[in-house]
Amino acid sequence: MLTSFSRRRLKNDGGVGLVYMLHHICEKNEKLIPTNEDLKVSPAFLEKIILRYKRLGFDFMSLDQLNEMIQSGLPNKRPFVAFTIDDGYLDNYIYALPVFEKYDVPFAVFVATDFIDKKAILWWDCIEELIMTHESVTTSDGKTYPCHTFQQRWNTFRYLRERILNIDQKYLEQGLNEMFAGYCIDWFGPIKQKGMSWSQIKTLASHPLCTIGSHTVSHPALKILSEVEAEHEIKEGMERIRQIIQQPVRYFAYPYGTFHEIGEREFRIVEKLGIQLAFMAHQGCITSVNMKNVARLPRVYLKG
Numbered sequence: 140m141l142t143s144f145s146r147r148r149l150k151n152d153g154g155v156g157l158v159y160m161l162h163h164i165c166e167k168n169e170k171l172i173p174t175n176e177d178l179k180v181s182p183a184f185l186e187k188i189i190l191r192y193k194r195l196g197f198d199f200m201s202l203d204q205l206n207e208m209i210q211s212g213l214p215n216k217r218p219f220v221a222f223t224i225d226d227g228y229l230d231n232y233i234y235a236l237p238v239f240e241k242y243d244v245p246f247a248v249f250v251a252t253d254f255i256d257k258k259a260i261l262w263w264d265c266i267e268e269l270i271m272t273h274e275s276v277t278t279s280d281g282k283t284y285p286c287h288t289f290q291q292r293w294n295t296f297r298y299l300r301e302r303i304l305n306i307d308q309k310y311l312e313q314g315l316n317e318m319f320a321g322y323c324i325d326w327f328g329p330i331k332q333k334g335m336s337w338s339q340i341k342t343l344a345s346h347p348l349c350t351i352g353s354h355t356v357s358h359p360a361l362k363i364l365s366e367v368e369a370e371h372e373i374k375e376g377m378e379r380i381r382q383i384i385q386q387p388v389r390y391f392a393y394p395y396g397t398f399h400e401i402g403e404r405e406f407r408i409v410e411k412l413g414i415q416l417a418f419m420a421h422q423g424c425i426t427s428v429n430m431k432n433v434a435r436l437p438r439v440y441l442k443g
């Protein structure tokens with residue numbers, strides 16, 4: 140796991156800096172499903188990481204500064220770190236913003252517009268809730284999954300996750316309702332509680348430390364879509380945000396972001412649309428070589 144880079148470690152990897160990828164900034168709950176908890180970083184941990192890089196003498200860069208550096212072709216004099224947060228969760232606004240403000244550190248939020256429109260199904264939260272409140276879960280095909288112990292709950296989550304990932308995402312709600320017909324689940328409950336509002340996005344967009352980037356409309360695995368659909372997801376997401384925040388949107392992060400979900404076709408679309416920097420979830424630091432591939436910049440998953 141590439142969480143913390145010393146100057147020497149960065150140099151050994153040929154790196155000039157790194158871009159962190161985060162999702163939730165809030166307290167972790169060790170009783171809940173680890174797969175979901177891994178997406179959380181506590182505000183105290185974020186603070187610790189910022190202080191560590193300050194001590195190490197790294198520069199904190201905004202995406203505009205990173206873009207300028209890449210355009211110039213010259214690596215920053217000092218090693219740098221940039222923070223990016225994916226999806227558009229409310230905790231970014233409540234807990235992450237005050238930490239970044241406290242240390243005057245720039246950050247970016249990559250927004251999937253369906254999250255803000257409260258149209259996204261955070262099925263991983265719904266399934267966690269189901270598992271945590273039942274002794275066992277029985278799917279419509281009669282299969283029963285036990286939920287007594289912590290290990291059973293985690294195993295059940297992983298089995299169900301595997302099955303849900305096989306549902307055609309275009310018919311996700313219908314597929315979920317069919318799979319869990321014996322339960323009354325509000326699939327849109329979690330996003331209503333956990334998503335940011337457009338007014339909060341606007342506030343962040345006008346904040347000097349924050350850059351808003353795009354993360355598609357519905358957060359799909361782009362590779363399984365047709366080319367027209369994939370381009371629409373990317374273009375429409377950017378355009379919608381641009382209209383609302385009344386600022387250019389230059390930066391993008393691929394949903395899921397590994398080579399399972401994206402490939403050459405997606406890189407081509409991003410270049411065609413003139414997106415200036417596009418980030419993957421592919422692990423790695425920014426090097427003077429890979430920074431030339433602006434449609435496929437690596438990031439480092441911050442786990443704490």
Ligand SMILES: [Zn+2]
Nearest residue numbers: 225226394395
């Ligand atoms: Zn995402």
